[in-house]
Amino acid sequence: MKKITAVIALTLVVALLAGVVAYAESGYAYGEDVLSAFAPGWSEIFTDDTVISLSVGAEAGEVRFAWLSSDGKEAAFRISENSDMSDAKEIPVETSEATGDCMSNKVTVGGLETGKTYFYSYTEKGEWSEPQPITVQPEENFTVLFVSDAQIGRSGEETLEEVLIRDTCGWNYTVDKMTGRYPEAAFIISGGDQLQSADSITQMKAYLSPEALRSVPVANTIGNHDKGETLYGDVFNNPNEVNELLGDEAGTGYYYTYGDVLFITVNSNNNFLFDTAKVLKSAVKAYPDTKWRVVTMHHNPYSASLSDDEYSEYRLLFSSLFDCYDIDLVLSGHDHFYSRTEPMYAGEEAKGEGTVYVQSSSASGSNYDPLPDELASFTVSAFDVRVPTYTALTFTDSAIKGTTYRTDTDEIIDSFEVKDNTSDSDANIFTVFISMLKTLFSMI
Ligand SMILES: [Fe+2]
Structure with a gap:
């Protein structure tokens, strides 16, 4: 009886809270009815101590x-x-x-x-x-769903149940929407900040709670909110982890393939250039001939927040490597708004082939950052409505086809095609150094 009363009370609290338009910097796609229906199930999520996580394999x-x-x-x-x-x-x-x-x-x-x-x-x-x-989805023309920054617990005091419930509800809502629209998706890529607190088992249980995640693997990334603790590595079983010199307690970079695509996940909290180079080199050496190369890293080297000095080091260190390893597409998060760039090379819009940088917004709605007053010149698409988004990426022989949706209305907010980046540059210490110098000059 006590339990039933507590659930009713909690439902009422959540229903009342749902009447408030926004919690700090949050904004959700779901309506009050969805939250009210979701809240009573929280105790099941909270007590599910052995919830399983599915990670991508080394190959299909x-x-x-x-x-x-x-x-x-x-x-x-x-x-x-x-x-x-x-x-x-x-x-x-x-x-x-x-x-x-x-x-x-x-x-x-x-x-x-x-x-x-x-x-x-x-x-x-x-x-x-x-x-x-x-x-196990076919390898021809397969689709991957890209999200970032579910960051369960970000919308308020991260230990409070009502905070966790509304963020978890937002994450569940987005996962349901995108896997409902793309039931054939081979896997999901999360660009990092899965949780607000890297060591919170409760937040991890909430992150793993969507029913679809029992059947769809996820390639997770170490965000700045996931680093420094071992929980990420305990719960995500990543393939081909690379033994980095400055590896994090959470884990290291890793790589995997699906179809004709090499996916490389780097830990952008680790700014030691040689570690990132080692991850890329290991991946390309293991799978030298794939048509497409896709990198995921939490921080976006080509954030639309050009004026923010935080990104200079990422552009200089990480993008110079991507230029030399002929990376087609880089997937990021961190900024909590959606953006996409022109193809980029050596700090500038590429005259010919380059690397496209796509950044996802919050997947749950737990937090948004404002767009800068002036967008960087290389930003071709940006979306600053406080609504969760997700991007579907379909890999074909001729292009990577991307479609980005706002979760609440299913409206397409961006669609794009990434063409093969097959520049002739060789990745070695000399070419990377030259690319860094060019990038440095572009930033002055
Ligand atoms: Fe974040």
């Missing part, structure tokens, strides 16, 4: 899983082609000590056929979870 046909538990001694995982889990194959679980006296349980499943649906189930202490489907 591999999916990586991780979950926390209080005792990993009996953790087990199995996968089957049948929903009743008949003829299931048991996959070994790697268990290690993790954040908050938890154990981190990780599983890598390879050899899955594209175009086929499988079912998986996992357990701690013998009680198997409800089997969940996962479809």
